[in-house]
Amino acid sequence: MESGLETVCRVCGLDVGEVRFDEHGLALFVICECCGTESGVSDGIVAQARRVRGHWLDAGSTWFEPKARPAEWELQQQLRNIPPGWR
Ligand SMILES: [Zn+2]
Numbered sequence: 001m002e003s004g005l006e007t008v009c010r011v012c013g014l015d016v017g018e019v020r021f022d023e024h025g026l027a028l029f030v031i032c033e034c035c036g037t038e039s040g041v042s043d044g045i046v047a048q049a050r051r052v053r054g055h056w057l058d059a060g061s062t063w064f065e066p067k068a069r070p071a072e073w074e075l076q077q078q079l080r081n082i083p084p085g086w087r
Contacts, residue, residue: 006083010043011035011053012061013081034078036064049086 006021008014012035020030020039027040035056043049063069 006039008081008083009035009037010039010049010082010086011037012056013078015081031064033065033068034063035061043086046086 004023004025005019006025007017007019009020009032012032014032014034016033018030019028020032021027027044029038029040031038035052037043037049037052037056042052061075
């Protein structure tokens with residue numbers, strides 16, 4: 001994260017460097033290739049982000065874009081990327 005840009009998914013913690021919220025906090029409607037959440041749609045408030053995360057984890061935390069999933073992917077490690085205010 002640099003200059004207030006948000007690149008980490010608020011729901012699953014994936015960070016591929018793509019800007020999800022700009023420096024003004026405005027959503028850029030980027031669909032997360034991991035959890036499938038679109039920035040600005042269902043992650044605007046923390047309760048909502050937590051609910052979406054819970055559903056995603058309950059459903060087996062499968063990748064929205066399976067081909068993008070790294071071979072050495074670690075769910076717990078990625079969840080630790082979630083910004084503290086969105087956990
Ligand atoms: Zn995500």
